[in-house]
Amino acid sequence: MPSWDEFQPFIVTGLALGGVYALSGVGLVVLYRATGVLNLAFGAVGAMGALIAWELINNAGWDDYPAYLMCILFGGVVTLAYGLLFGPPLANRDPLVKATASLGLALILLGTMSWIWSDKARSMVLPTSNENFMVSDVLVNYTQVIGFAFGVVVTFATAAFLRYTGLGTAMRALANDREITATLGVPVRRVEAAAWLGSGLLAGVAGLLLSNLVGLDATTLTFLVISSLAAALIARLQSLVVTLVAGIVVGLVNALITPILSISEYRDMTPFVLAIVALLWLSRHREISISRSA
Amino acid sequence: MSDKLLSGRLRHIFMLAALGAGFALFLVACGGDDDDSGGSNANVEVKETVAASDCGPKAGEKATGTPIKLGALATKQPGTDFSEIPRMTEAYFKCVNDNGGINGHPVDYVIETEQTDPGQAASQARKLIESEKVLGIAGSSSIIEADVNHKYYEQQGYYVIAAGIAPSAYGTSNISSVNMGPRYSSDGATQALIRKKVKKIVLVQSNVPGTEYIQEGPELITKAAGLPFEGLKENVPIQDANSVALKAVQAAGDDGGVVLNFTPPEALKILQAAQQQGLQDRVKWGCSTPCNTDFLAKALGDAWDGKLFVNAELNLITADAPDSNLYREVRKKYAPDIPLGSFSQMGFIMGRIATEALQGVKGEYTKDSVNKAFLDVKDFKTDILCGPWYYGKAPLHLPNNIDRTVTPQGGTMVENEDCFPISDVDPAIKQVREIEAKDPSLIGK
Numbered sequence: 001m002p003s004w005d006e007f008q009p010f011i012v013t014g015l016a017l018g019g020v021y022a023l024s025g026v027g028l029v030v031l032y033r034a035t036g037v038l039n040l041a042f043g044a045v046g047a048m049g050a051l052i053a054w055e056l057i058n059n060a061g062w063d064d065y066p067a068y069l070m071c072i073l074f075g076g077v078v079t080l081a082y083g084l085l086f087g088p089p090l091a092n093r094d095p096l097v098k099a100t101a102s103l104g105l106a107l108i109l110l111g112t113m114s115w116i117w118s119d120k121a122r123s124m125v126l127p128t129s130n131e132n133f134m135v136s137d138v139l140v141n142y143t144q145v146i147g148f149a150f151g152v153v154v155t156f157a158t159a160a161f162l163r164y165t166g167l168g169t170a171m172r173a174l175a176n177d178r179e180i181t182a183t184l185g186v187p188v189r190r191v192e193a194a195a196w197l198g199s200g201l202l203a204g205v206a207g208l209l210l211s212n213l214v215g216l217d218a219t220t221l222t223f224l225v226i227s228s229l230a231a232a233l234i235a236r237l238q239s240l241v242v243t244l245v246a247g248i249v250v251g252l253v254n255a256l257i258t259p260i261l262s263i264s265e266y267r268d269m270t271p272f273v274l275a276i277v278a279l280l281w282l283s284r285h286r287e288i289s290i291s292r293s294a
Numbered sequence: 295m296s297d298k299l300l301s302g303r304l305r306h307i308f309m310l311a312a313l314g315a316g317f318a319l320f321l322v323a324c325g326g327d328d329d330d331s332g333g334s335n336a337n338v339e340v341k342e343t344v345a346a347s348d349c350g351p352k353a354g355e356k357a358t359g360t361p362i363k364l365g366a367l368a369t370k371q372p373g374t375d376f377s378e379i380p381r382m383t384e385a386y387f388k389c390v391n392d393n394g395g396i397n398g399h400p401v402d403y404v405i406e407t408e409q410t411d412p413g414q415a416a417s418q419a420r421k422l423i424e425s426e427k428v429l430g431i432a433g434s435s436s437i438i439e440a441d442v443n444h445k446y447y448e449q450q451g452y453y454v455i456a457a458g459i460a461p462s463a464y465g466t467s468n469i470s471s472v473n474m475g476p477r478y479s480s481d482g483a484t485q486a487l488i489r490k491k492v493k494k495i496v497l498v499q500s501n502v503p504g505t506e507y508i509q510e511g512p513e514l515i516t517k518a519a520g521l522p523f524e525g526l527k528e529n530v531p532i533q534d535a536n537s538v539a540l541k542a543v544q545a546a547g548d549d550g551g552v553v554l555n556f557t558p559p560e561a562l563k564i565l566q567a568a569q570q571q572g573l574q575d576r577v578k579w580g581c582s583t584p585c586n587t588d589f590l591a592k593a594l595g596d597a598w599d600g601k602l603f604v605n606a607e608l609n610l611i612t613a614d615a616p617d618s619n620l621y622r623e624v625r626k627k628y629a630p631d632i633p634l635g636s637f638s639q640m641g642f643i644m645g646r647i648a649t650e651a652l653q654g655v656k657g658e659y660t661k662d663s664v665n666k667a668f669l670d671v672k673d674f675k676t677d678i679l680c681g682p683w684y685y686g687k688a689p690l691h692l693p694n695n696i697d698r699t700v701t702p703q704g705g706t707m708v709e710n711e712d713c714f715p716i717s718d719v720d721p722a723i724k725q726v727r728e729i730e731a732k733d734p735s736l737i738g739k
Binding site for chain 1: 501529531534535537538544558563566589590595
């Protein structure tokens with residue numbers, strides 16, 4: 001078993017990744033609550049935004065910051081476009097159908113990325129990754145700080161937005177009952193569009209941060225939605241604060257298992273093990289009733 | 295009868311969780327192995343005077359004789375495309391055909407591809423031999439075909455010239471590769487770090503089948519040097535590179551050495567994570583051949599200049615020497631879309647070897663005469679390899695067993711160590727050295 005000193009740096013990496021998982025989880029939950037769609041293309045959208053930023057910086061001669069902005073905007077625009085195009089026809093379908101449809105977008109984006117950028121090694125280092133400071137004996141860079149802080153800030157800002165603004169109230173109303181909300185005169189399409197746009201912008205931010213914290217690789221970044229999905233599922237796609245805590249726990253547990261060599265290679269299971277345990281725990285008091293009719 | 299197990303919401307959540315799990319599995323299946331030795335499109339100036347016409351005996355004269363039909367099989371699937379290797383061999387044959395051919399005969403070259411499906415790889419080999427009726431196989435580079443097809447080739451009397459990947463590409467009597475593959479390349483990287491006085495070696499590689507076989511070599515070499523060894527395996531694609539880099543450095547300890555055996559994108563993730571955590575000076579870093587690409591050197595930036603030691607099975611793409619210059623000229627004229635890099639270097643060498651072997655055939659070109667010519671190749675010298683390449687009758691073939699070490703410098707790879715023999719502590723290398731000692735003519739002695 002590693003010593004406490006050896007565990008310390010893993011706490012930093014776990015918190016940073018956990019923060020971004022939480023950020024992504026919040027994006028997933030807000031969209032689910034407003035539209036009933038679990039967006040499995042969240043990671044792919046962020047990945048493509050990050051690769052576009054890399055392309056603009058390295059081959060189009062753009063400055064870093066406009067390219068980063070383009071990454072975030074790409075996330076917003078693509079997600080919004082998908083929501084506007086496919087949201088209305090799928091509005092009354094089962095959540096499973098809606099989620100599966102978003103898988104289609106993920107696959108299209110993944111295929112497009114493989115086609116355009118092949119599988120060569122690429123990197124995009126944010127300026128904040130080169131700035132660092134020491135905590136005890138652990139070197140912490142500012143991208144890690146931003147990853148964690150952004151997750152926390154976005155969670156509470158989104159919670160406040162949903163509670164105190166008209167648009168947020170409309171989103172919560174939509175989550176409760178779409179039909180009644182519509183009959184009350186709430187512009188459903190516009191509210192849903194705002195949720196799609198906001199979730200997409202978060203996908204762009206997450207893609208940008210994860211391309212630094214993990215690596216600029218289409219498959220990896222697309223795949224990372226799984227950890228965020230686990231955080232969202234632990235929160236039963238409802239609570240933003242639970243999503244935040246779950247995201248951070250997933251990141252931390254994953255990182256802290258890493259130096260324990262006997263179980264290290266199984267750590268990729270962490271998100272799903274935690275999600276399954278949480279869901280079983282949450283359903284522990286549910287009664288099973290079986291009725292038989294003649 | 296109606297069963298009511300869970301309330302609607304929780305059931306939806308479970309269904310979505312299941313869908314998510316399915317999505318994860320799908321992505322793992324898609325993501326898998328994106329092996330790549332990479333390359334660079336950098337413009338490399340040819341310093342020595344050389345023309346593409348140097349690849350044939352009669353400059354500018356097209357070969358008009360009966361074609362000699364040769365073939366190759368390569369893996370080509372999303373994320374894993376080795377077809378540029380035989381395409382470069384094809385480019386060399388085109389050059390030969392435009393400049394007199396092989397004793398006046400042009401080469402008719404057929405490339406088949408497979409998608410790591412054993413059944414498909416087997417059927418493509420049969421197509422080449424039974425339908426296309428190729429007389430010889432040179433230029434193949436497939437992940438699975440050496441394992442799947444080497445017995446069939448043996449039964450059919452074919453001696454294959456390949457760029458190997460699977461262990462069978464090095465451990466059989468009828469396949470001889472121009473490269474040395476991940477195990478012996480990891481051996482070379484391990485040796486380089488031991489020479490730099492590290493106190494322990496940690497080998498980190500993908501958690502995929504076959505990695506135990508690769509680990510054996512570096513482990514034996516490290517222990518023979520009296521140093522501790524530890525092997526780590528990581529699931530790919532790596533999702534927490536910072537943690538992986540930390541784990542490797544902690545395992546190696548102060549003044550230790552970490553050898554990476556990954557594809558370039560995965561190796562880059564770990565190296566970059568190490569840099570961001572200030573770990574690049576905590577240990578000495580080594581890497582097997584896939585890291586030998588200017589693409590990776592450029593992505594790493596100046597922070598890694600002279601701090602990463604990569605085993606190089608082939609010469610630098612910028613080398614100023616006859617074959618290296620001819621390689622760049624042929625690529626420029628006949629296959630400009632193929633990047634400069636180790637893949638195209640391998641394809642070029644295989645074309646050169648096959649051409650030189652076939653030039654020595656007296657009489658008709660048949661399956662038997664072509665394969666005998668391949669089998670008889672010995673002491674083939676090229677500046678792209680450190681030592682002479684050979685075939686010969688032997689239970690295993692590892693003619694590429696002398697390597698270099700390169701290191702990033704200003705966005706490109708430069709030589710760090712000149713050619714050195716891979717350690718014969720690795721049993722297969724020992725066996726090969728015994729074969730070379732028994733028949734010194736194989737290596738021109």
